[in-house]
Structure formats: C-alpha cells, structure tokens
Amino acid sequence: MLNLLSGLIGLVTLILMIPAVLPLLGALNWILVPIALFGAFIGLMSSKKSGQYFCLIVAGFGALRLFLGGGIV
Incomplete structure (x- = not known):
C-alpha cells in the first residue's frame, strides 16, 4: 500500500513539474522536489521499491532543472 502511495505522490509531482520546465516558473521546483523526496521516504517503508525509485527519479x-536554471529561473 505504501508503494502505491509513493508512486501516486511521484506521479502527481511529475505532472506538476511540467509547467515548472517553462521559463520563470522554475522556482516551483523548490516546492516539488521536497514533495518528491517525501514520496521517496514513504516508499522507503514499503517492501517494494519501485515507488521509491520513481520518486527519486522525479x-x-x-x-x-533547478541546477540548470541557476536555482530561480
């Protein structure tokens, strides 16, 4: 169950990252990266690791994206 929750958190975060690729919306990643890391933490408590790995990739x-944009752009 926790693996499913982790994968769902990763999927929602990935969908919300789509607008963050556009210029001037990159700062949205400052909110979305910790959410994805929280999903990875949830996946850490599961016996299956696919949700955790997906969240880590996200x-x-x-x-x-933050690194390439200089942290703001």
Whole structure:
C-alpha cells in the first residue's frame, strides 16, 4: 500500500513539474522536489521499491532543472 502511495505522490509531482520546465516558473521546483523526496521516504517503508525509485527519479529531474536554471529561473 505504501508503494502505491509513493508512486501516486511521484506521479502527481511529475505532472506538476511540467509547467515548472517553462521559463520563470522554475522556482516551483523548490516546492516539488521536497514533495518528491517525501514520496521517496514513504516508499522507503514499503517492501517494494519501485515507488521509491520513481520518486527519486522525479526529484532528480527537478533538482537538475533547478541546477540548470541557476536555482530561480
């Protein structure tokens, strides 16, 4: 059950990251990366790890976007 919840958190975060790719909306990733990391933490408590890995990939994508945008853009 926790794996499903983790995957759902990752999916919602990924969908919300789509507008954050646009210029001037990149600061939205400052909110979305911790949410994805929270989903990974939820997945850590599950016996299956696919939701955790998915959330870590989503958080990595958001962190890469923050890095490329200089943290703001």
